[in-house]
Amino acid sequence: MSEEILMNITPMESRVALVENGVLQEIYIERARSRGIVGNIYKGKVVRVLPGMQAAFVDIGLERAAFIHASEIAPRNSDRTDEQVERPIGELVHEGQSLVVQVTKDPLGTKGARLTTHISIPARYLVLMPQNNHVGISLRIEDADERERLRQLVEKCIEQENCQDKGGFILRTAAEGIGEKEVMADIQFLHRLWDTTLETIKASRAPAVIYEDLPLSLRTLRDLVDPDIEKIRIDSKATFTKVHKFVKKLVPQVDGRVEYYPGERPIFDLFGVEDEINKALSRKVQLKSGGYLIIDQTEAMTTIDVNTGAFVGHRNLEETIFKTNLEASVAIARQLRLRNLGGIIIIDFIDMDHQEHQRQVQRSFEKSLEKDHAKTNITGVSELGLVEMTRKRTRESLENVLCETCSTCDGKGSLKTAETVCYEVFREILRAVRAYDSKSYTVLASEKVVDRLLDEESSNVADLEEFIEKTIRFQVEPMYSQEQFDVILV
CATH class of the missing domain: 2.40.50.140 (Nucleic acid-binding proteins)
Incomplete structure (x- = not known):
């Protein structure tokens, strides 16, 4: 499998894309104005x-x-x-x-x-605590055997490195299932980083910044780079220089894979990343077969509905459903990573009659999630075809980073129809007639509502004018949303 990391860097914003076999899998965004100093x-x-x-x-x-x-x-x-x-x-x-x-x-x-003053510095799997020498493990790693295995693994690596007096470690949740190679790489990285930090402390006069939590470009090297990454392409010369120095000093195993991209065409356009980001903000995800997913993200949970759409298959309905679900299982795993969806997730696969088909779809889904950097926990396929799962929230979802609640619909995702608003206008006029004495009434509303009042609802308007014995006028208010209107007494 071919994997690349693309970095698009500007003074205002840094974006990192993880691409597998030419397809965007994950996107990370960091904006200069919203960077905090926690960890510094x-x-x-x-x-x-x-x-x-x-x-x-x-x-x-x-x-x-x-x-x-x-x-x-x-x-x-x-x-x-x-x-x-x-x-x-x-x-x-x-x-x-x-x-x-x-x-x-x-x-x-x-x-x-x-x-x-209790300093801690994180790496991908371990956190270095320079001021003590014990080994701790995240409480979220619950399996007792796994906790003991990890503890012995870290102690073995510390002994091999002969660094018992260089601080203790905490194993992060992401360490579950890792081997000796990953532990050793983190220990070596953290000790090199702490040695550099100590040199800076000695050479600095207070007040001074000694260590800043790494910017996105360097955190990417710490957290995402593994042997499968073939290239790291960066479109900023200044960032490329920083990354190159960082790699040579602290992540030497990556040296030779970092490249500067000087092309005139934006790097995200060249690899189709920009289009994929925009698609990831849509509710609907089209599948190659003609089927599609509907993804709804709410505060309580995320729901994903699988539909056959235009896919009719070649044999029978059960085969069509099975193939759609198989394709959907791979697409959903990618969407979870790309959109960075966390918390409770409910997936409504199309109902399958054969248990073997259910097992194959679940196996396909689990296999597709193996590359996910966030911890996931999946249940089996229920009788209703639902899969319940959780995915650890590591950062804000892509939608929350790039979007805000719609001021027109206030986050509902739908608007009252023009017809509904017209009938609300009629009721409001009747309330005004009962409460106030006026010669006539002027209705301010959106163009679509006014057009309907003057066209389809014109006979109803005439009946209302006859009933209240008053004149009703209509005025388009360009700044009003479809649901907004006012009744003015004249």
Whole structure:
């Protein structure tokens, strides 16, 4: 399988596309204005100690001083303990002291950033904790045997690297099922990164940025690159230079696969990525056979409906349904990754009579999900043909990143018909007649509603005028949506 990573970089926005066999599978978007500072490490200076609050303010070079509580301050090279939490803030820090801190919460409103001295640096499968030496495992990895296997694997790799005194590790949820090669690569990467960070700390004067959580272009190398990736193409010369330096120093196994793309045609246009992004914002996904999917994303869950559409098959109905479901199983797995759909997902496959067909569709779906970077959990095909599954939310969905709620329909996805609005207008006029005395009434509404009132509903308007013994006039209001109208007393 041929895999490539494409990077489209501009000053405002960075976009990364994962392409398999020429087909877009995943898209990552990061905008400069919305980048936070959580995870960044600073060399700060304590500017004020507050004994009454057991806290201190630290200047890390931002507009407002950041805030750190005593429970988040630990002596060097020591694990966090209850005794440290109880120690007075005055014994832990003093004004003018330099302090290496990490941001745990972005500044919000008038409040400064929140800090900790318990540093942690993530890689793809492991998180390095330089100040202690224990191995922890994410609670989301529930299988006891797998937890023990991973613990022994990390301890074995630490022993092989002879780095017992270089910090401890936490295994992330994504580590479930990985082998020695992946663990060793992460340990080596994190130690090289921490050595570089220590050099920067020694050479810097407070306040200074020591380590910034990697931008999207570099996080891609950390989280997505594996032996299957053949090429990494970047359309920005400046970003290519940064990536090349990063690769040579910290991810040497990728060296030689990074290329600068200087073409005049936009890189996403060249590989059809732009069109695929636009298609991924549509409810309907067309299948090659003529069938289609309908994907509805709501706050509670995402539902996916499979339909045969124009596909009539060549043998019989059951064979047609089976082939449509098989094709849909592959397409759905891709759409989950591409749209980054998370949480509860309900898939309504077309009902299949044969259990063997159900098993094959489920196997096809599970196999298609093997390359998904997010953790998934799938149930079997129910008697109704429904598959219930969950997919871990790793970031906002593509729709939430690129779109906002429609101001016309307010997120409903539908509008009242012009006919419905006309009848609401009639009812509103009758209410006005009962409540107020007026010589005539003017109705302000959208062009489509006014056109209907003057055409199909003209006889009803005449009857209403006769009934209320008043004149009714109509005026088009271009800025009104189809559901908006006003009745004005004249």
